[in-house]
Amino acid sequence: MNSIAFAVASLKRDWRSGELTVLVAALLVAVTALSAVGFFTNRIGQAVDQQAAEVLAADLIIRSSEPISDEYVVAAEQSGLQTARVLRFPSVVYNNEQSALGAITAVNEGYPLRGKVRVSVEAFGEPVVTDETPLHGEIWADHRLLARIGADVGDTLKIGASHLSVSKALDYRPDQGWDFIDVAPSLLMHLDDIPATELVQPGSRVTHKLLLAGSEADIAAFRANIETRLTETENIRDLEDSSPQIRSAIDRARRFLGLSAMVSVLLACVAVAMAARRYSERHTDTVALMKCMGADQAFVLRVMLVQLLVLALVTGALGNLFGFAAQHGLAYLADDFIKGELPPPEPGAAILGFATAAAILIGFALAPVLRLKHVPPLRVLRRDLEAPPLRHLVVAVLAVGAVLAMLYWLIRDLKLVLYVAGGMTVMFLVMAAVGFGLVRALQPLRGQVGVAWRYGLANIARRGRESVVQLVAFGTGLMVLLLLTFVRSDLLDDWRDTLPDRFPNNFLINIQPDETDAVTQFFAEQDLEPPRLVPLIRARMTTINGVSIDDVVFPEPQGKLFAQREQNLTWSNALQEDNKILEGQWWNEENDTPQVSVETEFAKSLGLSLGDRLEFDVAGERLVAQVSSLREVQWDSFRPNFFMVFSPGTFDNALGTYVTSLYVDPNERTVFRDLVNRFPSVSVIDMEAILTQVREVMAKASFAVQYVFLFTMFAGITVLLAAVQTTRDERRYESAMLRTLGARRQVVFAGVVAEFTTLGLLAGTLGSLGATALGYVLATQLFDLEFSLNPLLWFSGLLAGTLLVGIAGTIATRSVVDQTPVITLRENL
């Protein structure tokens, strides 16, 4: 027997006769919703990556203290990558008698490969975007550098042995680094002018960079190709290594998108489970007959598997197509909202559609459909014989496994997946219990209402188990819709509030210990809130638990890099509010020995744990400190934060410098001119640009979530239709019987309205309860945000439940009531 041909032919016939409509519709809505989310998330993700690339001014950087060989440039160009060279070193810049330290950044044409440079025609003037780079003999100097040496555009500055003319004031370059330790303000010049300055000699402390940009695949291929050829002085940086602030914002954005996608998944699963159950029930007789005609179990199994596979492929392909169209249209509509063009989705994103269809079918349709394999052939003579009932454990393992796998694949965040999946499971159980109670509670009402309502309420009570299933399905649909509508916007608003308008947008660094009081005084004079100054000490780590860091085996490759570089240390009495202790404790005051609190990711890279002893070289002095706590840092708080914080008294107060962050209105940046004039050693780092980037990420995430909401609504409606469909055959027969017995059509119809309105009201109650509870858990446990009860949520939940379920349920069953009784009764013969 050719099971494939038979399976495909049967599937076609089922489709043509309408048997598959609800199952396919549910799958299609699910896959369309998810693939649209997938494609759109992919595009947003790429846009976000592009923004992250701006921070590097490239997709990949090779950095070295030695000149970078042309070999890499040739290899990169052969791989289809764009390249640009950058040379960086600190040097004193002179304007006649006045001088200041500048970060000389020499570039060639093409720089930057990602992002744009902004310049102005005078110091602190209106910035404009430029695609050019400085010409030979010209320099673009940072506003702050110009202020510090009393120069402006048009002046000539002396750098080493060269005299170069300031042709523009530099406002922003993408890779200017907002690591607040990037000390001196920048000076951009042409790479070819460097030899004439005579500043770069063998042994000079300079950083050579080769910027690279291209498609993700080309970059990956190039990276794989050269990684083994890198010398000891060369290392690679990519988007993943770029600053933690942006990474943290992106992670949050992805969580929000993942959350939105997840609710569509779960809704679709409910719809598919219901449709598959009905499909299986309606095929029990067919399978019994097939077996009676000689089909063996293996054949039935093969047929069912092939049918599921074909369904997955077809709905996967169609869903992808619809999803692609849907996301495209909406991305186009969103053009004004999202600044700049979104990159097209990557072809790989289409896998999501097929994987979703397959996972949903395996998780929610496989068990009821495969159960058909066990239908006894004797059923053709004895209608009471069924296949053995489904084992709850098998159903649960398949369903939970599929959901967890899909969710994990979608959002790659185990904690979020477990929270929501756990929340949903508890919610399902609670809903089933409450639903059961509500159905039972309807019983006494039956004696007190008219005939139509009595019929409607009796229907709910009589179908006990089915009613609870429908209630849970409707309730879940409403819950996720409410969760998205209200809780989502509450969460997003709260999240935005974590980055208010007057957020610190400038870092001040290099404040000398004897200047701290004067700097505080300066801000008070300017009517600005005096910022909290944080000490900063630079040191090198020498040993971990007595083993030289050159000999330590680190769990992650970057661990060695982290350990070897110059460390920025601080000390503090109190734990900053954007820091949280995960392990150990903040200072143990009885312990006189120096203690250090280590940031958790940093500790992971270096393989550090509580009690480890770290030794440092601080300005030639040896310092040993013990790890007393591991700390989580909220990097996107834009306050000075440190991988390592020491207990008070560890360092001499006169050691190191101080740093701080503060908000200054971008229009009043001239205050910094006065500041650097008065305190020449102080450097100001403008964070406004990066804050704007983070806000843009938030805006994009917010929009994408709104957009996903539409699809979730479709998924919710499918659940409802699937639920109605499961009882359709029974309803049709009952309605025919009632009308045969003399009930008027209106009475039967009013009974249906009463039934679905009541179900809707109950589902609204369950949905509102669920959304409130789950929203609370998400806000407090996952996003660390305040949660407030929203009365509008309850009002909308009850109203939407009653109207949506009432109207849709009535419409979906209307044809059942309308059908002539004789046709229905004859079909049941």
Next chain:
Amino acid sequence: MLTIVNAVSFSVGKGESVAIEGPSGAGKSTLLALLAGLDVPSRGAVWLNGDEFSALDEDGRAALRASNVGFVFQSFHLIPSLTALENVMLPLELGGSGRAREESLSALELVGLSDRAAHYPRQLSGGEKQRVAIARAFVVGPSVLFADEPTGNLDTGTGEKIIDLLFDLNEKAGTTLVLVTHDRNLAERCERILHLDRGCLTDGEAL
């Protein structure tokens, strides 16, 4: 344990037509299920064309049915989502026949329903449904045809026509017929009647 059929021993010759007759609850359908290999006896054995049916597992019995057995049921058992033609094609397709459509069209023609080939069961009358079921039973050329109360859901006139058709086809094909009925008149059209009462064979008469 409930004993439904007991001390039943008989054989049916090739091409013979046998009626199993008895009141409701006598065990007729159970006996039919055992004879057709849809069920196995807790004690005793059933042979079909020399193979011990009752010694095979479910898949073995299915294979034996596929090549030897046809069925006609009281409630027709047509698949509602398939047309009349597709219902007839089903056993041929299960058997992997490459000419399922042509053979099924011929079978429908034999039962006088070629003009209803594209109709769904819900569009057919009771008599027409049973004729489709008969076409489906004969299309595979079974050596044994089992019929379970084939006129039970039909009015007398239609029932008679169906029985005429059934016996006519049976005669032409030389098929062995085992027919379960509580209708004495119908039973008497068979060559032999086995009377079943409370699970026991009370007599067997040759006509």
